[in-house]
Amino acid sequence: MDVLSLVGFALALIAVVGGHLLEGGHLSSLFNPSAFTIVIGGTLAASLVQSPLPEFRAAMQRLRWVVRPPWVPLDALIAKIVHWSVTARREGLLGLEGLIEHERDPFAAKALQMLVDGAEPEDIRHAMEIELGAREDFELRTARLFESMGGYAPTIGILGAVLGLIQVMENLADPTRLGSGIAAAFVATVYGVGLANLVLIPVANKLKAVIRHQSQASELLLEGVVAIARGENPRNIELRLRGYLQS
Structure with a gap:
């Protein structure tokens, strides 16, 4: 957490x-229900118009990453790759076949399968880099959705304030209602600016950080698998991969 x-x-x-x-x-x-409805409803509506359904659905699912991010311990990943390397050296690449079905990460499982199938190192790198790039691009689009919502919310808050002021202008004949009416109108601006700068934009940036970490872990894994395919020494593989821990 x-x-x-x-x-x-x-x-x-x-x-x-x-x-x-x-x-x-x-x-x-x-607390103003009408301002809340305008800001939340308007921001959500704008994001629905902007995004395809799969992207919007994925973005909502990624919200849990803000509190429970799927962090991958890089040192543990390095240890696992070194274990794969030692196994491949002792038993050959086919010795890794039993590990595939126990691998929870689809990206790692696919890389292992290509390794066991005897694919050339550069073929493994090329195929997995395509998948990694496509996955990272999709995940970043889900994060940018919240960034866009952070841009819509303040403007929609101003829209709510203007709508509230229209109601105030219609009641100019009753001075006792002007103060409370103006205050209520500006609550919509507070909602919009607050939602954008305290929730939506920070959420987008946190998701980007999680996505960058996931991509880094996948790049590390790919580098390790390619090194195993080349038959490199497990100790050399470990030393090279530990360079990722410095970033």
Whole structure:
């Protein structure tokens, strides 16, 4: 679990609400159902228009990565690759065949299968780099969806504020309703700006960081498999792969 994400969201809420209270405001003034509906509904609608359904569905599924990211320990991955290398040296490449069905990562399983099938090292690299590039591109598009939503939300918040001010202008004959009406109108702007800068854009950046880490782990694995295919010494493979730990 990513504790920093939870702490960040909690701190953002405390900062906004606490600052409002310190200025003499009331919690009730921050709750406005109509502003909430306009900002959330409008932002969601814009993202639906922008994205294909598979991409939108995947983006919603990736939200859990903000709190429970699928981090791959690189040192443990290196140890596993070295084990594969030692096994291949002792038993030949066919000795790795029994490991394929126990491999949970489809990318690793496919690389191992090509290795066992006797594919040339450069053929393995070429095929797996294509898959890695396609996967990374798709995952980054899901992250950019939240980035785009972070761009829509403030503008839709302004739209909500303008709609609220229209209602205020229609009630100019009743001065007692002007103050509360204007305050309620600007709540939509608070929702839009807050949602964008405290939730959506940070979520997009966190997802990008997770995706970069996943790609790095896949690149490390691919480098190790290609080295095994070339018949390199397990010790040399380990030394080379440990260079990834410095990044």
